[in-house]
Amino acid sequence: MLERATLKEIWDVAKDVKAFRLDKRFEFKAGQFIMAWLPRVGEKPFSLAWKDLIVVKRVGPFTSRLFELEEGDHVWIRGPYGRGFEPKGDNIALVGGGIGIPPLYAFARQNRKKFEHITLIYGARSKDELALMDVEDYVDEVVITTDDGSAGRRGFPTEVLAGRRGEFDQVYACGPEPMLGAVLRAMDYRNVQVSAERYMKCGIGVCGSCNLGKYLVCRDGPVFDGFQLRGLL
Incomplete structure (x- = not known):
């Protein structure tokens, strides 16, 4: 089920890489991902960097459009999905x-x-x-x-x-x-x-x-x- 999320903060973290903080917080296991949708653009998966954070590299049309968004704009999210990492060892x-x-x-x-x-x-x-x-x-x-x-x-x-x-x-x-x-x-x-x-x-x-x-x-x-x-x- 898609949920609308507001972009609370956007900042540069590296060359052609931005962090997007959402107004939604997800319970997740590291390694799981969410699907992000933009109207008339499409939908792409992104690993969660934290409960409310995705970090995105600009590589194609979807991420280029995402980079054009500003704080206060919206994306639509579903997930988290998939199998995460299991802690093992010392x-x-x-x-x-x-x-x-x-x-x-x-x-x-x-x-x-x-x-x-x-x-x-x-x-x-x-x-x-x-x-x-x-x-x-x-x-x-x-x-x-x-x-x-x-x-x-x-x-x-x-x-x-x-x-x-x-x-x-x-x-x-x-x-x-x-x-x-x-x-x-x-x-x-x-x-x-x-x-x-x-x-x-x-x-x-x-x-x-x-x-x-x-x-x-x-x-x-x-x-x-x-x-x-x-x-x-």
């Missing part, structure tokens, strides 16, 4: 790439007291594409990588994970599909949960547009245990 790593940070940010905020140590390994193309850096308030260690070396170390977050994988009881990842595949291989598909992305239309497992092998990402995911995705990513 010493964990969050591995994020680009705009994959929102569900990891939410996970750290929701669960920071459940773990002995949380390491965030976060990669982007360059310094100006790093978003939600107040995540530092909810983790114990932050390792930044950038493709161009403008922040942190030059390289990819998966390289850091591969070198330190023995330190972590559980790994949580969200980001571009090639990165997720590298995370799964680095962990040999064990002790890892990843949030997968696919094109979604319905968000509730009816239309089949988000199929990933035998799974529907909106219904069976978007969070999957690593072994479920062996041979798929």
